[in-house]
Amino acid sequence: MAIKDVFLEGVKAGWKVHNASLFTKDQRLEADVVIVGSGAGGATSAEILAAAGLKVLVIEEGPLRTSSDFKMQEATAYAELYQEGMARMSKDGGISIMQGRAVGGSTLINWTSSFRTPAETLKHWADQHEVSGLSEETLKPWFERIEKRLGIEPWPIAANANNEVIKKACQALGYDWAVIPRNVRDCLSLGFCGMGCPANAKQSMLVTCLPASLQKGSQLIYLARAERLTFKQGKVAELECLALDARGVETTGKRITLKAKHYILAGGAINTPAILLRSQAPDPYKLCGKRTFLHPVNFSAAQFAEQVNPFYGAPQSIYSDHFQWQAGAAGAMGYKLEVPPLHPAFAATILGGKGEQNAQRMAKLPNTHMMLALMRDGFHPASASGKVELRSDGSPVLDYQMTDFTWQAMRRAYLSMAEIQFAAGAEKVFPVHNQADYMTSLAETRRVIDGLDLAIHRARLGSAHVMGGCAMSNNPKLGVTNSRGVHHQIENLSIHDGSLFPTSVGANPQLSIYALAALFADQLASGFEA
Amino acid sequence: MPKMTYQLTRRGFLKLGLASGAALSFMTVTLGVTSLVNNQTASGFSYLRSQDIAMLNALLPVIYTATVTNNSAEQTTQISASLIAIDYNLAHLSPSMRKLTLQLFDLITNPVTRGPLTGIWGAWSTASPETIQHFLNRWEASRWTLLNQGQAAILQLARLAYYSQPQSWQLCGYPGPPNLG
Ligand SMILES: Cc1cc2nc3c(=O)[nH]c(=O)nc-3n(C[C@H](O)[C@H](O)[C@H](O)COP(=O)(O)OP(=O)(O)OC[C@H]3O[C@@H](n4cnc5c(N)ncnc54)[C@H](O)[C@@H]3O)c2cc1C
Ligand code: SF4
Numbered sequence: 001m002a003i004k005d006v007f008l009e010g011v012k013a014g015w016k017v018h019n020a021s022l023f024t025k026d027q028r029l030e031a032d033v034v035i036v037g038s039g040a041g042g043a044t045s046a047e048i049l050a051a052a053g054l055k056v057l058v059i060e061e062g063p064l065r066t067s068s069d070f071k072m073q074e075a076t077a078y079a080e081l082y083q084e085g086m087a088r089m090s091k092d093g094g095i096s097i098m099q100g101r102a103v104g105g106s107t108l109i110n111w112t113s114s115f116r117t118p119a120e121t122l123k124h125w126a127d128q129h130e131v132s133g134l135s136e137e138t139l140k141p142w143f144e145r146i147e148k149r150l151g152i153e154p155w156p157i158a159a160n161a162n163n164e165v166i167k168k169a170c171q172a173l174g175y176d177w178a179v180i181p182r183n184v185r186d187c188l189s190l191g192f193c194g195m196g197c198p199a200n201a202k203q204s205m206l207v208t209c210l211p212a213s214l215q216k217g218s219q220l221i222y223l224a225r226a227e228r229l230t231f232k233q234g235k236v237a238e239l240e241c242l243a244l245d246a247r248g249v250e251t252t253g254k255r256i257t258l259k260a261k262h263y264i265l266a267g268g269a270i271n272t273p274a275i276l277l278r279s280q281a282p283d284p285y286k287l288c289g290k291r292t293f294l295h296p297v298n299f300s301a302a303q304f305a306e307q308v309n310p311f312y313g314a315p316q317s318i319y320s321d322h323f324q325w326q327a328g329a330a331g332a333m334g335y336k337l338e339v340p341p342l343h344p345a346f347a348a349t350i351l352g353g354k355g356e357q358n359a360q361r362m363a364k365l366p367n368t369h370m371m372l373a374l375m376r377d378g379f380h381p382a383s384a385s386g387k388v389e390l391r392s393d394g395s396p397v398l399d400y401q402m403t404d405f406t407w408q409a410m411r412r413a414y415l416s417m418a419e420i421q422f423a424a425g426a427e428k429v430f431p432v433h434n435q436a437d438y439m440t441s442l443a444e445t446r447r448v449i450d451g452l453d454l455a456i457h458r459a460r461l462g463s464a465h466v467m468g469g470c471a472m473s474n475n476p477k478l479g480v481t482n483s484r485g486v487h488h489q490i491e492n493l494s495i496h497d498g499s500l501f502p503t504s505v506g507a508n509p510q511l512s513i514y515a516l517a518a519l520f521a522d523q524l525a526s527g528f529e530a
Numbered sequence: 531m532p533k534m535t536y537q538l539t540r541r542g543f544l545k546l547g548l549a550s551g552a553a554l555s556f557m558t559v560t561l562g563v564t565s566l567v568n569n570q571t572a573s574g575f576s577y578l579r580s581q582d583i584a585m586l587n588a589l590l591p592v593i594y595t596a597t598v599t600n601n602s603a604e605q606t607t608q609i610s611a612s613l614i615a616i617d618y619n620l621a622h623l624s625p626s627m628r629k630l631t632l633q634l635f636d637l638i639t640n641p642v643t644r645g646p647l648t649g650i651w652g653a654w655s656t657a658s659p660e661t662i663q664h665f666l667n668r669w670e671a672s673r674w675t676l677l678n679q680g681q682a683a684i685l686q687l688a689r690l691a692y693y694s695q696p697q698s699w700q701l702c703g704y705p706g707p708p709n710l711g
Contacts, residue, residue: 345692
């Protein structure tokens with residue numbers, strides 16, 4: 001079955017798509033709207049603004065990779081499609097941070113779970129962060145529109161064994177669980193969403209909003225990094241970009257200078273605040289880059305007698321929110337329970353252990369179940385949070401500090417995960433921590449979990465959801481943008497990506513980003529007509 | 531500056547390590563200045579240098595214990611495949627993460643810092659698997675997060691390189707990606 005490479009066909013048909021690594025001289029270009037980043041927020045905005053008749057130019061630092069390039073190989077996917085070649089981590093190295101970096105952004109390599117922003121979260125933003133106009137009712141039509149656009153529906157097919165564990169155990173224990181809605185069409189259930197979907201089944205930005213926007217005449221320049229904005233009379237005057245080599249690593253020395261009526265930053269959390277910091281954008285209350293959140297994740301591994309084959313099948317199809325809102329939005333930290341797909345290289349880095357121990361754990365990969373708990377950070381003052389800083393070369397790094405309050409939630413989560421894995425019939429459970437190993441009873445596991453020294457580099461932690469750092473709020477003392485995503489101090493500058501969130505979302509963030517970007521782009525487009 | 535370099539005895543390092551979180555990169559900068567570090571990349575590689583390769587040739591078999599075969603020819607092939615994969619990954623890191631990684635390699639390969647930091651007092655090529663395992667354990671258990679971080683980074687690089695190679699898949703029961711025809 002030959003799979004149609006939608007994007008390459010469009011390029012052949014004459015879309016304005018340019019590879020900046022090939023530029024032999026500096027460029028100057030103009031547009032109505034310049035958008036930085038071709039991921040969830042950027043591409044969604046590009047489609048709407050182009051449909052409104054505006055001249056849109058999208059700039060993307062990552063490479064262009066399309067379905068014919070996706071060979072389901074960890075060896076190349078992580079290096080080529082992830083920020084910093086998959087080596088992004090918090091400043092002290094305690095948390096691995098996964099974000100995409102390619103045309104399509106993180107949507108190219110995400111796991112397709114699509115949740116609406118929880119009502120509790122929207123209420124918390126309105127009550128505590130002076131956000132207005134983003135109630136459940138206002139957002140409902142936007143969620144519906146995106147769900148239709150991206151084929152988002154609860155996964156109709158049986159969950160793979162890795163996901164089935166949550167369902168089976170939660171049914172037995174009387175815990176809440178539900179089926180995950182996914183943004184896919186004609187999904188082959190391969191399980192390689194994290195390496196780029198070879199079937200163009202995942203409705204990532206590469207096959208949806210970007211093509212629609214290019215079809216309307218938008219331009220896309222990739223392998224070009226937005227370096228800094230320049231300002232004149234309180235407005236953005238220009239955006240300076242640097243062309244990158246074919247790997248997207250080193251600059252080539254060629255510059256691209258862009259001029260527009262309006263600028264949208266959608267480089268994703270960490271990178272968007274970094275552009276503002278490099279540009280020394282006005283920031284009277286020193287908010288930019290602060291309150292960056294990660295949904296930091298801890299893991300629990302289990303071995304089953306029967307095969308789980310955690311590397312095949314739709315990666316995420318069942319979740320449990322049983323522990324998410326138990327103490328209310330702002331009480332003891334809640335967490336969402338899901339599973340990750342588990343391919344060998346990824347598994348080897350998570351399972352850890354010394355020489356032989358790692359080899360033995362890996363030898364049982366087909367029988368291994370992995371679970372993760374996503375901490376809902378940012379709702380309580382004692383929650384862990386991060387701050388974006390610039391390294392000497394201007395690249396960003398996140399200083400994320402764990403807190404006791406957050407560790408306490410992780411300790412509870414280790415226990416919830418072990419309980420669920422044993423309830424589903426696991427023979428052995430391993431709370432993923434340097435001081436623990438596989439254990440055969442829940443009682444023993446609980447005792448070990450109670451005694452774990454919870455510290456970075458001991459507990460293995462990761463994140464695939466970076467949020468905040470340019471929060472919205474009507475109050476300029478609390479947020480970088482207003483509740484329409486427009487920068488408080490710079491009127492021709494908007495932010496349309498995950499960095500807008502005042503706290504973490506409390507659910508996998510992509511649908512929240514699509515909906516906000518769509519709403520804000522629509523508001524922007526009507527402003528242009530006026 | 532050169533004087534500083536030669537004062538890096540075990541006690542000197544302890545002081546530095548406790549005094550400042552930037553100690554590791556500071557020392558490397560010092561070493562760099564005194565040109566004790568060979569920055570020439572090895573032939574056939576984009577970033578790995580001959581001293582890195584000597585170190586990895588000793589270190590990787592220990593990290594991969596119980597996975598690499600005893601057949602020395604096969605083992606050599608597996609280790610060289612991993613070296614190529616590590617070099618490829620280095621080429622795709624951001625410049626600052628690559629610099630940090632190479633600085634870490636400098637610290638554990640440079641004759642001045644290698645002994646006090648790793649407990650490996652002679653050349654990497656003559657180090658026993660036990661001393662190498664001891665070094666990894668020591669860094670993992672250390673109270674200095676910089677050493678924890680260094681150990682984690684080494685294991686991460688090594689394991690990503692190894693398990694992304696099809697040769698390793700039979701060891702972990704992974705049938706590989708499906709054939710889409
Ligand atoms: C492995 C993985 C799995 C995930 N799974 C899910 C999931 O199942 N469900 C879910 O809801 N979420 C998931 N996420 C998270 C979700 O994909 C992201 O939160 C979302 O895509 C973020 O959207 P964004 O617009 O903020 O940024 P992104 O989608 O990351 O897009 C930002 C783009 O901007 C580019 N860029 C950055 N800086 C610059 C610059 N200076 N100049 C030019 N370009 C720049 C980047 O290269 C990138 O392509 C996952 C993420 C990962 C990494
Ligand atoms: S599971 Fe579906 S969406 Fe994911 S890679 Fe496979 S075909 Fe694509």
